[in-house]
Amino acid sequence: MAGAGGGGNDVQWCFSQVKGAIDDDVAEADIISTVEFNHSGELLATGDKGGRVVIFQQELESKNQPQCRGEYNVYSTFQSHEPEFDYLKSLEIEEKINKIRWLPQKNAAQFLLSTNDKTIKLWKISERDKRPEGYNLKEEDGRYRDPTTVTTLRVPVFQPMDLMVEASPRRVFSNAHTYHINSISVNSDCETYLSADDLRINLWNLEITDRSFNIVDIKPANMEELTEVITAAEFHPNQCNTFVYSSSKGTIRLCDMRASALCDQHSKLFEEPEDPSNRSFFSEIISSISDVKFSHSGRYMMTRDYLSVKIWDLNMESRPVETYQVHEYLRSKLCSLYENDCIFDKFECCWNGNDSVVMTGSYNNFFRMFDRGYRQDVTLEASRESSKPRSVLKPRKVCTGGKRKKDEISVDSLDFNKKILHTAWHPQDNIIAVATTNNLYIFQDKL
Amino acid sequence: MSEEIEGTRPATDEATHEEQQEIDDNVISPEKAEEVKLKARYPHLGAKPGGSDLLRKRLQKGQKFFDSGDYNMAKAKVKNKQQLPAVTPAEKAEITGDHIPTPQDIPQRKPSIVASKLAG
Numbered sequence: 001m002a003g004a005g006g007g008g009n010d011v012q013w014c015f016s017q018v019k020g021a022i023d024d025d026v027a028e029a030d031i032i033s034t035v036e037f038n039h040s041g042e043l044l045a046t047g048d049k050g051g052r053v054v055i056f057q058q059e060l061e062s063k064n065q066p067q068c069r070g071e072y073n074v075y076s077t078f079q080s081h082e083p084e085f086d087y088l089k090s091l092e093i094e095e096k097i098n099k100i101r102w103l104p105q106k107n108a109a110q111f112l113l114s115t116n117d118k119t120i121k122l123w124k125i126s127e128r129d130k131r132p133e134g135y136n137l138k139e140e141d142g143r144y145r146d147p148t149t150v151t152t153l154r155v156p157v158f159q160p161m162d163l164m165v166e167a168s169p170r171r172v173f174s175n176a177h178t179y180h181i182n183s184i185s186v187n188s189d190c191e192t193y194l195s196a197d198d199l200r201i202n203l204w205n206l207e208i209t210d211r212s213f214n215i216v217d218i219k220p221a222n223m224e225e226l227t228e229v230i231t232a233a234e235f236h237p238n239q240c241n242t243f244v245y246s247s248s249k250g251t252i253r254l255c256d257m258r259a260s261a262l263c264d265q266h267s268k269l270f271e272e273p274e275d276p277s278n279r280s281f282f283s284e285i286i287s288s289i290s291d292v293k294f295s296h297s298g299r300y301m302m303t304r305d306y307l308s309v310k311i312w313d314l315n316m317e318s319r320p321v322e323t324y325q326v327h328e329y330l331r332s333k334l335c336s337l338y339e340n341d342c343i344f345d346k347f348e349c350c351w352n353g354n355d356s357v358v359m360t361g362s363y364n365n366f367f368r369m370f371d372r373g374y375r376q377d378v379t380l381e382a383s384r385e386s387s388k389p390r391s392v393l394k395p396r397k398v399c400t401g402g403k404r405k406k407d408e409i410s411v412d413s414l415d416f417n418k419k420i421l422h423t424a425w426h427p428q429d430n431i432i433a434v435a436t437t438n439n440l441y442i443f444q445d446k447l
Numbered sequence: 448m449s450e451e452i453e454g455t456r457p458a459t460d461e462a463t464h465e466e467q468q469e470i471d472d473n474v475i476s477p478e479k480a481e482e483v484k485l486k487a488r489y490p491h492l493g494a495k496p497g498g499s500d501l502l503r504k505r506l507q508k509g510q511k512f513f514d515s516g517d518y519n520m521a522k523a524k525v526k527n528k529q530q531l532p533a534v535t536p537a538e539k540a541e542i543t544g545d546h547i548p549t550p551q552d553i554p555q556r557k558p559s560i561v562a563s564k565l566a567g
Contacts, residue, residue, distance in 0.1 A: 021564040030564050052563040077566040091510050179506055198506055226502050248502065280482040281492075285501070332477035335484040440565055
């Protein structure tokens, strides 16, 4: 198809920026584990396996280059979580940031929640661009003056200074999860948020750290009977009583917190019926949902399983309304993908601002976009080779058998170590952030 | 599909009904063909597809040592120099308790405050 599809019939995606080191030898700490735009899109946060958060800020559009949107430059970086060892349970607690979620902005400061496997932290990011000067008892460098030398009094005044961005932990929400936290989600009431681990979901108040309410508990009395785990959870974007959680068996449950304190009984169960004759050893593994995201409208939700992306209408539980194949050619490679553990990779997915296009990652640093309205899809690549400023990305194609055309890549040549698990879409504009193993690519549409 | 299926080529000219069904299944479904491949390589793979073993492994991620009883059992095992069963990748068993914890083995606090290369 002409153009690169996605986001309308004629959107062409161009390289904008890439962050991170070029060297091939990737330190484990540098592996990007989460990417998230804030609600205005002005800020872009990344978390990595080393427990660090880096926040980029979009520069205001330059008058010199009206055709370009502002670039994203480093705004703040801090160590969010540190490695811990739980001596009581003999458990290593990784510092890897599993998720970052921004709070809607209420005042001059920005707030985000970041979580590792066990502990959620609320961080305040604030700007300081002035400082008080002219103290009576202190010199400018901080040394105390001898009070006997003070002969006149003056009123200290605020003087401008170079912008300083400070990140400080305001709340630490700990000791509420026995299992590993996979999701956090801020409620539309801006007062509460949920955190989900493999078997339980807890509800927190953003102000209160020593207490949380358990709202879902799927732990069986006898662990031998364990058949499924929670894989992701999210609050509805505007109904503060509603949330969903997905499972390793490919089901999604919608719960209403008004119905009861413990939401073990779902209000809705979304499950696509399976053809029993097609069942194989791999069926359950590849049906495990790795991500669930509500549309901005709140009318739909999207799920990602190993091979596909599904769009569900909240009013219809029996089957998804749309299914998009991400990399169906992998179905005949499941044996090797099981052996090298790739079959357990957890891909995320995201919506564009007006819910018309969805995006998800794949292998070989490929990522896919599906335009729901125009019924088009495109495969693009995040690579240093296509990284010339404002160069248009060329659609990629995987050849599944028979004759390989020029510019196509065969399934067996795909690099399964180059996986794009995390992608994010600016809430309003056609700007996307795509994370490869240790680099962050920013692409925009050609204006 | 021109997949060669291991071990299902019938010895006689006329395939039995079951074998023919299996061949049909594999021709129709690439997933089932992959399953046959996997079972051929790892015959001891659990009968329960993707079930409790994988889930339990997921829940136990990061658990190195269990308790003092486990410690003593594992110490005894190592003393007898028993040959541990070959752990194939497909079995995915990270046996808690086999590792004998010593102060040197407990992970040292990694040096923090190394700036992320994304901010460089």
